[in-house]
Amino acid sequence: MSASALGRRAAVAAASAALLLALAACSAGSPSEGAATSPTPTAAASAPKPCWAGLGGTTADVSGTPGLEVVLLGSGTRTVVISNQSDGDLCVWLPFARTLLDKGFRVALYNYVGNSGENLQAVVKHLRASGAGSIAVLGGSEGAKASIVAAAALDPQPAALVSLSPEVALQRVPVEPSAAAVRCPALFVTGDDDGFGSTPATKTFYEVSPSTDKKLIVIPGKDHGIELLSHPDVNEAVLAFLAEHLT
Known part of the structure; x- marks a missing residue:
């Protein structure tokens, strides 16, 4: 080439x-x-909004109980602390929470991170330390038992207790001794054919409580816990009881 x-x-x-x-x-x-x-x-x-986002509110960590967070909705000096049933979380209470907010109450919601009775005591103590006014405890089923146990243990006891379908024991510990120490105003509600043993338990707790301001409501049917609030007469009685004792 x-x-x-x-x-x-x-x-x-x-x-x-x-x-x-x-x-x-x-x-x-x-x-x-x-x-x-x-x-x-x-x-x-990308994070999903919490179920209560449409109601505004704030969250706070409860000191002394890792992972326990309380959601506060509304404002004012009258606070209703709501405790969940074992098969639900705080979101299931939002319809009733809206009703309470419309009536001028402040609402505190939380999810359990351990012993429900101890969790509730911690939430109430946190609210008191934060300057909350009068406080009522309200719950359904497990939350009803937790409310009784916490009300008896707190000093001072809450301004009011509303217990919807409590059963005999909370985490295998009998609730009756706590009910026998409830001195605060107390409203006990159950169905007359409750399938979880709440009917006789609720009547017993009402009888042994030494409160001089207590009331028992027994309605026909099997409705349990939060389901009782679907009855207008129960709903109205609960709201009236809270309004009477929270100032």
Whole structure:
């Protein structure tokens, strides 16, 4: 091959190599440009809103009980602390919480992180330390038992207790001794055909409580815990009891 042919082949090879390098550079782009065109959603934007978000409110960690958080809705000096049933969380109480807010009460909601009776005591103590006014405790089923146990243990006892379908024992500990120490105003409610043993237990707790301001409501049917509030007469009685004792 002649020198001139070799020179032409070398020139073509050099030009081809330069073209390939240029194309590779264009297709790769820079890392910073790629990141700028594909933004990652922030954690705040992707996190679901809590069930109570539409009601406003604030949250606070309860000191001394890791993981226990209380949700406060509304304002004022009359606070109703609501304790859950074992098969539900604070979200199931929102319809009744709205009713309480409409009546001018403040509402405190929380989810259990351990012993429900101890959790409730911690929440009430936290609220008192934060300057809350009069406080009532209200709960259904497990929350009804927790409310009795906490009301008996707190000093001073709450301004009012509302217990909807309490059963005989809370985490295998009999509730009757606590009921026998409840001196605060107390409202006990149950169905007359409760399938979880609440009918006789509620009547017993009412009888042994030494409170001089106590009331027992027994309605027909199997409704249990929060279901009792679906009855207008029960709903009205609970609201009236709270209004009478929270100032």
